[in-house]
Amino acid sequence: MSPSTSPSPNAISSPRPFTYANGRLTCSGADLTELAERFGTPLYVYSADAIRERVAMLQTEFSTVPHTICYAVKANSSLAILKLLGELGCGFDIVSGGELERVRRADPAALSRVVFSGVGKQIWEIDAALNADILLFNVESEAELELLATRAQALSKTARIALRVNPDVFAETHPYISTGLREHKFGIAIERAREVYRRAVQLPGIDPAGVSVHIGSQIRAVEPFAESLKRVRSLVEELRSDGLKIRFVDGGGGFGIEYGTAAFDPAARVAEYAAAIRMVLNGLDAHLLLEPGRFLVAQAGALLTRVLYTKQNGTKHFVITDAAMNDLIRPALYHAHHEILPVIADGRPSQTADIVGPVCETGDFFARDRLTPELRSGDLAVLLDAGAYGMSLASHYNTRVHPAEVLIEAGHPRLIRRRETLDDLLAAELL
Numbered sequence: 225m226s227p228s229t230s231p232s233p234n235a236i237s238s239p240r241p242f243t244y245a246n247g248r249l250t251c252s253g254a255d256l257t258e259l260a261e262r263f264g265t266p267l268y269v270y271s272a273d274a275i276r277e278r279v280a281m282l283q284t285e286f287s288t289v290p291h292t293i294c295y296a297v298k299a300n301s302s303l304a305i306l307k308l309l310g311e312l313g314c315g316f317d318i319v320s321g322g323e324l325e326r327v328r329r330a331d332p333a334a335l336s337r338v339v340f341s342g343v344g345k346q347i348w349e350i351d352a353a354l355n356a357d358i359l360l361f362n363v364e365s366e367a368e369l370e371l372l373a374t375r376a377q378a379l380s381k382t383a384r385i386a387l388r389v390n391p392d393v394f395a396e397t398h399p400y401i402s403t404g405l406r407e408h409k410f411g412i413a414i415e416r417a418r419e420v421y422r423r424a425v426q427l428p429g430i431d432p433a434g435v436s437v438h439i440g441s442q443i444r445a446v447e448p449f450a451e452s453l454k455r456v457r458s459l460v461e462e463l464r465s466d467g468l469k470i471r472f473v474d475g476g477g478g479f480g481i482e483y484g485t486a487a488f489d490p491a492a493r494v495a496e497y498a499a500a501i502r503m504v505l506n507g508l509d510a511h512l513l514l515e516p517g518r519f520l521v522a523q524a525g526a527l528l529t530r531v532l533y534t535k536q537n538g539t540k541h542f543v544i545t546d547a548a549m550n551d552l553i554r555p556a557l558y559h560a561h562h563e564i565l566p567v568i569a570d571g572r573p574s575q576t577a578d579i580v581g582p583v584c585e586t587g588d589f590f591a592r593d594r595l596t597p598e599l600r601s602g603d604l605a606v607l608l609d610a611g612a613y614g615m616s617l618a619s620h621y622n623t624r625v626h627p628a629e630v631l632i633e634a635g636h637p638r639l640i641r642r643r644e645t646l647d648d649l650l651a652a653e654l655l
């Protein structure tokens with residue numbers, strides 16, 4: 225195979241900051257071989273520029289609409305990434321008291337731009353969010369509404385709330401990350417919402433300020449977003465006719481990317497998404513909140529790994545990497561596809577292999593029967609599009625420490641999380 229058939233930079237570079245320079249893979253100007261030598265592997269590598277670019281795409285397309293981008297912290301909750309997003313003016317969508325604490329440490333000034341989602345908020349979490357004077361509670365049940373009113377009164381606070389309504393809209397995505405159907409645990413059925421708002425108005429400590437919706441994750445079509453916001457708009461109009469001062473519409477997150485090799489122009493897709501939303505909400509006079517997670521960070525990051533061994537079992541060829549499902553669980557959890565590239569493109573012949581980690585689970589694979597340039601022991605490879613739901617879903621399974629993380633700023637790597645030690649990992653345990 226000639227060098228020209230090694231991964232084509234153009235085929236992969238456009239939505240991603242990972243490109244070849246003289247046959248060596250780089251991330252926004254930083255050489256990945258050097259990063260592996262300096263910081264070790266497995267290593268999460270993120271491009272700050274790529275994250276900035278995605279934020280700018282959304283800000284541009286929604287510039288004519290009063291809006292706040294509330295980045296969904298659970299997609300990638302590293303403090304340095306939160307700080308970067310806070311500096312760009314983003315707010316945050318949190319789903320726990322732990323995530324609230326992350327925002328406080330990364331950018332305390334951004335607490336006023338926090339929305340708090342989640343079906344199981346506990347008292348300590350509600351209290352922490354009330355004391356932080358967050359922007360909005362996305363309330364997911366009547367019981368939660370009653371508890372929130374009690375806590376707000378106890379702390380002499382007023383909680384701005386939106387009910388998270390379930391619009392019963394189907395969005396084509398993996399069943400584990402679809403949330404907008406009546407059968408899902410999320411939100412309050414939209415037909416019941418008006419009645420629950422009536423109750424909210426009566427509750428002391430509660431300011432019914434918005435309506436919120438989130439239909440799922442990794443949704444690539446625009447129609448489900450438009451359809452659910454159409455239903456939200458009708459509800460807002462009804463509530464206003466009931467005398468409520470609804471100021472916020474929270475459209476949720478879930479805007480997807482392309483993980484494979486299909487052409488993907490994020491700016492064009494954002495333009496299409498934003499146009500549809502602007503049209504549905506035209507003239508409504510509400511402050512729009514958006515909760516993107518994956519779209520902002522997934523393609524800015526990759527997991528850098530070294531090949532430990534290769535072996536042949538019957539007809540199967542295996543490439544065993546030092547990264548595993550505990551570092552990046554998406555393939556095991558969702559059968560997710562991640563493109564895999566060699567860090568050195570030297571024109572080697574391609575080979576079909578299962579690319580797997582060392583964890584003792586058959587589900588510990590990154591790819592099955594994948595054609596890549598041959599990977600040999602000692603080689604480096606990257607799993608692309610690992611910036612979202614990668615590190616944030618990492619576990620210690622098999623007593624493996626978490627990977628380190630670096631953020632590339634203006635071509636220079638900055639360690640934003642050192643590699644854990646076994647002492648870190650075992651620190652909370654008692655004998």
Ligand SMILES: *Cc1c(COP(=O)(O)O)cnc(C)c1O
Nearest residue numbers: 296341441477478515516517518
């Ligand atoms: C997970 C989640 C998001 C972010 O989803 P993405 O697919 O990463 O954009 C936004 N809002 C809520 C309520 C969520 O649960």
